Amino acid sequence: MERWEYSTIKIKLKGFSGGILETEDFDYELNKLGEQGWELVSCFSTNGANGYGREAIAVFKRKK
Known part of the structure; x- marks a missing residue:
């Protein structure tokens, strides 16, 4: 039976109300993992005011 472990990272979105993803920072974190x-x-954003995202959340897995 395969076993997996999981890791989750959060990246704060920029901008006055959020919603802007700094792709260089995000790519750096993705490549590091x-x-x-x-x-x-999986990758998704959390909701903030007026429908703008506040954080990008990325979920990873790897075999134990």
């Missing part, structure tokens, strides 16, 4: 064997399985 990818080098450690983590695979991205």
Whole structure:
């Protein structure tokens, strides 16, 4: 039976009301985890005021 472990990161979105993702920072975090064997399985943003996102959340998995 395969076993998995999971990791979650949060990246704050920029802008007055949020909603702007700094892709260089986000890519850096994704690549750092990818080098450690983590695979991205989901990515979504949290809701803030007026429908703008506040955080980008990325969920990763890798075999134990």
